[in-house]
Amino acid sequence: MDASIHIDNLSKSYGTIQALKNINLDIHSGELFGLIGPDGAGKTTLFRLLATLLLPSEGVAKLCGIDSVAEYKKIRSFLGYMPGKFSLYQDLSVIENLEFFATVFNTRIEDNMDMIHDIWVQIEPFKNRLAGKLSGGMKQKLALCCALIHQPKILLLDEPTTGVDSVSRSEFWQMLKGLKKKGITIVVATPYMDEANLCERVALIQDGEILQVNSPAEIVEQFEKDLYSVKSDDNYQTLLDLREFEHTNSVFLFGQNLHFTDTRKQFAEDELKQYLKNKGRSNIVIEKIQASIEDCFMALSTKPEANE
Amino acid sequence: MQVLKYLLQKEFLQIFRNKSMLPIIFVMPILQLCILSFAATYDMKNTNLYVVDKDLSSHSRELISKFNGSPFFTVKEIGFSEEEAEDELFKDNIDAILVFNNDFGKSVDLRTQASVQVLVNAINASSAGLYNAYINSVILDYNSGIKPNFVGVAQGVPYNIVQTTYSHQFNPEMKYIPYMLPGLLVLLVTVVALFLSAMNVVREKEIGTIEQINVTPIRKSQFLMAKLIPFLIIGFFELGLGLLIAAFGFQIPILGSIWLIYLVAFVYLIAILGFGLLISTQTDTQQQAMFIAWFFMVIFLLMSGLFTPIESMPEWGQKLNTLNPIAYFIKIIRMILLKGSGFFDILREIVILSVFALVSITFAVRMHRKVS
Numbered sequence: 282m283d284a285s286i287h288i289d290n291l292s293k294s295y296g297t298i299q300a301l302k303n304i305n306l307d308i309h310s311g312e313l314f315g316l317i318g319p320d321g322a323g324k325t326t327l328f329r330l331l332a333t334l335l336l337p338s339e340g341v342a343k344l345c346g347i348d349s350v351a352e353y354k355k356i357r358s359f360l361g362y363m364p365g366k367f368s369l370y371q372d373l374s375v376i377e378n379l380e381f382f383a384t385v386f387n388t389r390i391e392d393n394m395d396m397i398h399d400i401w402v403q404i405e406p407f408k409n410r411l412a413g414k415l416s417g418g419m420k421q422k423l424a425l426c427c428a429l430i431h432q433p434k435i436l437l438l439d440e441p442t443t444g445v446d447s448v449s450r451s452e453f454w455q456m457l458k459g460l461k462k463k464g465i466t467i468v469v470a471t472p473y474m475d476e477a478n479l480c481e482r483v484a485l486i487q488d489g490e491i492l493q494v495n496s497p498a499e500i501v502e503q504f505e506k507d508l509y510s511v512k513s514d515d516n517y518q519t520l521l522d523l524r525e526f527e528h529t530n531s532v533f534l535f536g537q538n539l540h541f542t543d544t545r546k547q548f549a550e551d552e553l554k555q556y557l558k559n560k561g562r563s564n565i566v567i568e569k570i571q572a573s574i575e576d577c578f579m580a581l582s583t584k585p586e587a588n589e
Numbered sequence: 590m591q592v593l594k595y596l597l598q599k600e601f602l603q604i605f606r607n608k609s610m611l612p613i614i615f616v617m618p619i620l621q622l623c624i625l626s627f628a629a630t631y632d633m634k635n636t637n638l639y640v641v642d643k644d645l646s647s648h649s650r651e652l653i654s655k656f657n658g659s660p661f662f663t664v665k666e667i668g669f670s671e672e673e674a675e676d677e678l679f680k681d682n683i684d685a686i687l688v689f690n691n692d693f694g695k696s697v698d699l700r701t702q703a704s705v706q707v708l709v710n711a712i713n714a715s716s717a718g719l720y721n722a723y724i725n726s727v728i729l730d731y732n733s734g735i736k737p738n739f740v741g742v743a744q745g746v747p748y749n750i751v752q753t754t755y756s757h758q759f760n761p762e763m764k765y766i767p768y769m770l771p772g773l774l775v776l777l778v779t780v781v782a783l784f785l786s787a788m789n790v791v792r793e794k795e796i797g798t799i800e801q802i803n804v805t806p807i808r809k810s811q812f813l814m815a816k817l818i819p820f821l822i823i824g825f826f827e828l829g830l831g832l833l834i835a836a837f838g839f840q841i842p843i844l845g846s847i848w849l850i851y852l853v854a855f856v857y858l859i860a861i862l863g864f865g866l867l868i869s870t871q872t873d874t875q876q877q878a879m880f881i882a883w884f885f886m887v888i889f890l891l892m893s894g895l896f897t898p899i900e901s902m903p904e905w906g907q908k909l910n911t912l913n914p915i916a917y918f919i920k921i922i923r924m925i926l927l928k929g930s931g932f933f934d935i936l937r938e939i940v941i942l943s944v945f946a947l948v949s950i951t952f953a954v955r956m957h958r959k960v961s
Contacts, residue, residue, distance in 0.1 A: 332804050357806045368801040372606050373599065384595040385805045427801070 371413025646694025
C-alpha cells in the first residue's frame with residue numbers, strides 16, 4: 282500500500298507574504314515524520330495545503346500519488362487531519378462527535394473499533410460528556426479518534442500536543458507509535474524540539490523554508506562544533522558578556538544554562554572562565570555537552586548571521 | 590441521504606442543546622408579536638391641548654367643548670397668553686396649541702372668515718400629521734354644525750353639500766391590529782430565518798469545526814442543505830404559532846388559504862435563508878455576520894410598507910422596493926389573510942419571490958468554498 286507524500290516545489294503566498302517557499306519533501310509510506318519549527322514557520326500552511334484546504338500558489342503536492350488540487354475529493358476519503366485548534370463540536374457529547382464523523386465518512390464506529398480501540402478505551406468512561414467539558418488531553422484523544430474513524434492511510438497532526446500536560450504528551454506519542462504499527466503514514470507538526478527525537482525523520486522548518494530533512498540522530502551528528510553549557514550567578518549578564526567575547530561562535534539561553542560554541546577548534550575553557558571572571562561573574566560552571574535537536578535548529582536557523 | 594439525515598440530526602441536537610438560543614427562537618417572537626401589536630398603534634388616544642382663548646365667545650367655547658368631548662383630546666389648560674402656551678410646548682407637556690383670536694366669535698356671527706390658529710409639536714412628524722388631521726376633523730365637524738344654523742333652509746336657499754360616506758373594504762372598522770399583525774408575522778419569521786442562517790456557518794468557522802468538516806467527503810450541497818432545512822422548519826413553526834395567536838388571540842379573520850400562506854412562506858424562506866447563508870459564507874466572525882444581517886434587515890423592514898405606506902415613498906424608494914422580499918411577503922400575507930386572495934391574485938408576487946429564492950440560493954452555494 283502506497284501511502285507516501287510527495288511535495289514538489291510547493292509555494293504559498295498570502296498577498297505579499299510568502300508563507301512557504303519552494304518546499305521539496307518526500308515522506309515515505311508508513312513513516313512517523315516530524316515537522317519541527319517555531320510558531321509562524323509555515324507548518325500549518327503546509328498542513329492545510331496537504332489537507333486540501335488551501336490551494337498552492339505554485340508547485341504540486343501528491344498524497345498516495347494523487348494530486349492535492351485536481352483530485353482533492355479522493356484525498357479526503359483516505360486522509361485524517363487533526364487541526365491545531367480543537368475542531369470538534371463542543372456542544373455535542375464524545376460519542377455524538379464520534380458517531381457524527383463516522384457517518385460523514387459513510388462508516389460505523391463498530392467497523393473501525395480495531396483502529397481506535399486503544400485510544401477509545403481511555404475516553405470511553407466519558408462518552409456522554411460534552412466535548413467542550415473535556416480536559417485538554419482528553420480532547421486530543423477524542424480528536425484523534427475522530428480523525429482515525431475512517432481508517433485513513435495518511436494522518437496529519439497539526440501541533441497535537443500544544444497546550445497538553447507532559448504526561449498526556451508522552452501518552453499521545455505512545456499512541457502514535459501504536460498507530461504507526463498499523464501502517465499509517467503519520468506527519469506531526471510540533472514546536473517542541475524534544476518531540477523530534479520520537480520521530481523517524483524530521484524536517485526543520487523556518488520562515489517557510491526547510492532547513493534540513495534527516496533522522497534526529499543524524500541531525501545531531503552533523504553538529505560540527507563542540508558544545509558547552511555555561512552557568513553563572515547571573516545568566517542574562519553572562520549572555521551579554523559572551524556576545525562580546527571575541528571567540529564566540531554562538532550563544533543561546535537554554536532554560537537554566539547558556540549553550541556556547543567557540544569559533545576555534547581548540548577551546549580554552551580557562552580562558553573563557555577568566556574572561557567572565559574579569560567581567561564580574563561568579564559561580565561559573567562550564568561543561569561540555571551533547572548537542573540536542575534544538576541546538577542544531579538554532580545553529581541552522583542562524584547560520585547566515587553567524588559569520589558576521 | 591444517510592449523511593444528510595445525520596447532518597440534520599446534528600444540527601437539531603445543537604439547536605436544542607443551546608440553552609440561550611431556545612428562548613430567542615421560541616419566546617422572543619411571541620413577545621414581539623404581542624407587544625408590538627398592542628403598543629405600536631396609530632390610533633391616537635390622548636392628545637394634550639392647550640387652548641389660548643382670547644375671544645371668550647359662545648362660539649369659541651362651543652368649539653372647545655367639542656374638543657373636550659372628543660376621546661382623542663384632553664384640554665389641559667385654557668389661558669390667554671400664547672407665550673405661556675409655547676412654554677408648555679417647549680416643556681413637552683402638551684402636544685398642540687389652539688389659538689382663538691378675539692374676533693373669532695364676531696367673524697362667525699358676521700359669517701366672514703373666522704380663523705383658528707393651530708400649533709402642533711412636530712418633533713415626531715408622523716404623530717404631528719395625526720394631531721393635525723384629528724384637530725381638523727373636529728373643526729370640520731364644528732363647521733358643518735354651524736352652517737345650517739345660519740344658512741337656514743327656511744330662507745329658501747338650497748343648501749347642498751357633497752356628503753362622503755365611507756366603507757372601508759376588508760377592514761371595515763379600520764382596526765389597526767388586523768392591518769399590522771400580518772406584517773409583524775412576516776417580521777418575526779424574517780428575523781429568525783435571516784439571523785439564524787447568517788450566524789450558523791460563520792459560527793462553525795469561528796469555532797474552527799468547519800476545518801474538520803471541510804476535510805471530510807461531505808458534499809457542499811449536503812452541508813448547506815443541512816444548514817437550511819432546520820431553519821426552514823423553525824420558520825414554519827414560528828409562522829404557524831403566529832397565525833394561531835393572530836386567529837385566537839387577536840381574532841384576526843383568516844379569509845384566505847393557510848396552505849397558500851405556507852407555499853409563499855416556503856418560497857420566501859428559501860430566499861431569506863439563502864441570503865443569510867450568503868452573509869455567513871462571506872464573513873469571518875459572528876459579529877460581522879450579525880451587523881451585516883442587521884443592516885439589511887433594517888433597510889428591508891423600514892422600506893417594506895409595514896410602518897409607512899410604500900405609496901408615499903419617493904419614486905426611487907418605490908423602485909428599490911421591487912427588490913425587497915419583505916415588502917412582497919407583507920403585501921401577500923395581508924392580501925391572503927384580510928382579502929382572501931387566491932393563488933392567481935398573488936401569482937406575480939410569487940413568481941418574483943421565486944426568482945429571489947433561486948438567485949440567493951444559487952449565489953450562496955456558489956460562494957461557499959470548502960477550499961480557500
